[in-house]
Amino acid sequence: MMDRCRDWESLLTAYVDGELSAVEEQRVRAHLAVCPFCADLLAALLADERQVAAYAQSIEPPPGLEARVVAALAEDHQVVQSRRLIYVYLCCSIIGLCTLVGLVVSPFGSLVTLAFHFVSAVMRGLMAIPTAVHQQWLVVAAAFSLVLLGISLFGTARVLRSSRKSEVVL
Amino acid sequence: MEQADLDLIRQARRGKPEALADIVRNYQQFVYRTAYGVLQNATDAEDATQEAFIKAFRSLKQLREDRTFPTWLARIAVRVSLDMLASRQRRAQLPTDEVSPAISGAEDAAAARIDVDRALAHLNEEHRMVIVLRAFHGLEYDEIAQVLDIPVGTVRSRLHHARMQLRRLLGGERGDG
């Protein structure tokens, strides 16, 4: 083997891969025509290439792999989704808490608190009436008549409305 | 890359589960062969294939161009396999010499396959990877450069040294060193 052919070796592997420039390829061809050593090496490299390619072709994934991967992907998707849901839940609760605190602190919040105090005072006053007058039956009767009044007002309104409608139709 | 595969990737981006299953069907051999080439072990290659697909679909948004999907997937498969190889070496388990169940076929061809199996096992990681990407999958030099994140010139010199090493291991004639 000639020592100067060492320089050709690196070109030969790229030649096998078809990754040489046109000029380089021309030079390699010219050398191969006159150098039996490099011609032999090229033949051996091509044989190796075929052998490795045949080896690669023989590597087949086992039959169950596809189903296993698809199942793993579905499971991973679920894990990711549930993690995302937890994040959403956490964000919502934090935002809710902040809004609540903000409302209580802000002027609007104190207005709301004031209104709440007012309503609760009125309610407490109303609740105190029966015991104050010592005559619960009167309160019950008053409440009952209020309900009756409401129903009759509602009924009258409906009758009036329906009669007006029928007039228009006639 | 075929138009059908491009359509599948577009559908997978929209989160269509059937598209994922179809992509797995079309590319499992590609990923498995890559993983097997690096890991030289059927069980590890299966695990690596599964992990590579999970990683790929989790980060599908990071894929800038759909048509580069195969090299992008190969890149993930190579990285997952290398990580697995590193953890296996930490566990100090050497690749077994027994014939793997993934390699099967007629008696005469089987001997040649075992030769390649042994030869690949003797190559270092860097050399084995360029052989897997070039001789297994026929990737171009610039594609290999993208997958391995190295310059094209390095791909060329690595492939040269890997081939000469392989030559020595397979044929014993005019190899490196």
Ligand SMILES: [Zn+2]
């Ligand atoms: Zn020569």
